[in-house]
Amino acid sequence: MAYGVVHHFPGGTKEQYEASIAAVHPSADELPEGQIFHAAGPSPDGWTIMAVHESRASWEKFRDEILVPRMQAGIEGGFATPPEETPVDVYKMLP
Numbered sequence: 113m114a115y116g117v118v119h120h121f122p123g124g125t126k127e128q129y130e131a132s133i134a135a136v137h138p139s140a141d142e143l144p145e146g147q148i149f150h151a152a153g154p155s156p157d158g159w160t161i162m163a164v165h166e167s168r169a170s171w172e173k174f175r176d177e178i179l180v181p182r183m184q185a186g187i188e189g190g191f192a193t194p195p196e197e198t199p200v201d202v203y204k205m206l207p
Contacts, residue, residue, distance in 0.1 A: 114166060114167070115170070116164045117162075117165075117171060117198070119196070120196040121161075122158040128191045129152055129191070136182050144174050146174060147163055148166055149163065
């Protein structure tokens with residue numbers, strides 16, 4: 113079952129997003145292994161990212177092996193604080 117995560121960064125900016133995503137994605141045009149959807153944009157009080165992975169296990173692997181270690185190491189120009197996180201058990205996803 114697909115598994116989604118919504119990350120909201122209060123006060124986050126496009127510039128912080130670009131720096132952070134460059135540090136955790138393989139390239140500007142490629143998703144991490146197991147991720148099947150990615151969208152991001154400004155929200156009323158910051159920046160929000162929505163990602164869908166093939167499974168919860170895929171998300172946890174990305175989170176534990178790539179995302180958290182790189183964010184904890186510090187990403188120059190990236191988000192200054194951890195996100196507010198909302199998990200989503202994806203019921204339906206259309207192409």
